[in-house]
Amino acid sequence: MSLDHKRPLTLRDVSEASGVSEMTVSRVLRNRGDVSETTREKVLAAAKELGYVPNKIAGALASSRVNLVAVIIPSLSNMVFPEVLTGVNQVLEDTELQPVVGVTDYLPEKEERVLYEMLSWRPSGVIIAGLEHSDASRAMLEAAGIPVVEIMDSDGKPVDAMVGISHRRAGREMAKAILKAGYEHIGFMGTKMPLDHRARKRFEGFTEQLARDGVEIEDREFYSGGSALAKGREMTAAMLERSPDLDFLYYSNDMIGAGGLLYLLDQGIDVPGQIGLAGFNGVELLQGLPRKLATMDACRLEIGRKAAEIIAARLAEPEAEVEDKITLTPTISFGDTLKRW
Secondary structure (H helix, E strand, O other): OOHHHOOOOOHHHHHHHHOOOHHHHHHHHHOOOOOOHHHHHHHHHHHHHHOOOOOOOOHHHOOOOOOEEEEEEOOOOOOHHHHHHHHHHHHHOOOOOEEEEEEOOOOHHHHHHHHHHHHHOOOOEEEEEOOOOOHHHHHHHHHOOOOEEEEEEOOOOOOOEEEEEOHHHHHHHHHHHHHHOOOOOEEEEEEOOOOOHHHHHHHHHHHHHHHHOOOOOOEEEEEOOOOOHHHHHHHHHHHHHHOOOOOEEEEOOHHHHHHHHHHHHHOOOOOOOOOEEEOOEOOHHHHHOOOOOEEEEOOHHHHHHHHHHHHHHHHHOOOOOOOOEEEEOOOEEOOOOOOOO
16 A cells, blocks of 8 residues: 555554653643653654654644645755756646755755654655665654655665666666776775765676676775865876776766866876776766766656656545656766777
């Protein structure tokens, strides 16, 4: 049964789970009145485990929902998510629904806070980046009683609906293209993996495919912080100083890849003859570079559109069958930095 058919949790559910009266539960959740610390902790623990979020729409409106769709993404500072939001907006502007955006900075505890606040306004649906969430966030999504679409990734099991690409497959396909072009000495540069699950999956797919063909990554570097051109230049210079025999550099995103490309061109290095390069995301902003960076399109606009279409369709006809597990297939763009075979 899909989530929009489920009954949303109420104060009574928390009352029964914690063994405390509804009035006391209400006091605790509104942080009003005199309640013992033991009782407060018991109520908050029960609410968190159930995934209960209080309803901020008071009085006569308490049973209703607002025409908002919560869109929860990790970042607005790179080019990836604004394009997803454009896709969402293109679909929702023909409906009464309005997207509202929350940003998590890839931090699970911040995602919990953003999700809690957004669900307290009783939106009509949620679009949220990624398939990995804390237990508390997952409980809130499962208990929300509204359509939930997890986006950007299809390597895993969604709470409800899902639209994305397989990042492991994206990594494997890029590895195949690099090896087929005759490159053998490969370096990798990317974000620190624990919190960026999609970059981690691409890296895993990439290294698994290389290993199948008897090739190991010869140098790697991970950084934290934004996807900056300056960071790409700096890491590329350091890596080639350490490992001058590398003939290919794979970057986890286009922005640091573009920084690497600019550094190599400054040094008079033949790209892609002496060193080949590839990034990920297909960022249009970089079309004006002196050379077009090899990359892979992450289907961002289409992901945003399809996620919004699922929400709109589910709300328009709750009983109708809607395709809600969608894996899109990105394609490699060879640009001018990856030799064609």
